[in-house]
Amino acid sequence: MSVHAPRPCCHAGCGRLIANGSYCAVHQVAAEERRAAQLKAANKRYNRTRDESDKFYSTVAWRNFRNYYLIVNPLCVDCEADGVIEPAKVVDHIKPFKEHPELALDESNMRGLCRAHDNRRRHDRRGRG
Structure with a gap:
């Protein structure tokens, strides 16, 4: 030192x-x-x-749905596809919520992702990195 x-x-x-x-x-x-x-x-x-639509993620309905979804689908779908077992931390809308608010709580429009895959998808969507 x-x-x-x-x-x-x-x-x-x-x-x-x-x-x-x-x-x-x-x-x-x-x-x-x-x-x-x-x-x-x-x-x-x-x-x-922040956009008005971001307030949806503060609602009780979203928090309850997110908790339920992570219990039912505990693994990251991208990691599973790569043969890795990693817990999902984020519930991601396949079709973005801002473009399809009617699918806000539709299970078929969701996927569980780990933080790394969520960040990668978010950067790809915004045209970064």
Whole structure:
């Protein structure tokens, strides 16, 4: 483990020398509170820009359906196709909910996916990676 020379606290006007971290013990709490406030403000801005259709995923009906579906279909369908056993963590709409809201809770329009396969499909859909 390397030892660094002490450096001054990052708080403006504070001259205390610290061995590690960015702030001295006195200013650490205030820095954490500032970071938490900034994160909360960023989340508020993000949530205002979300589509109205995304609210469906907060409903009791969706949560109950998702829990039921994962009990009945516990494995990732893509992993199973590759001969790997991996638990499904995400219930994915085969035909996207935004385009086909009438299939919102239709079991035949669902598949269970692990996080890795869900991320891969989401990036493919958006034209990334």
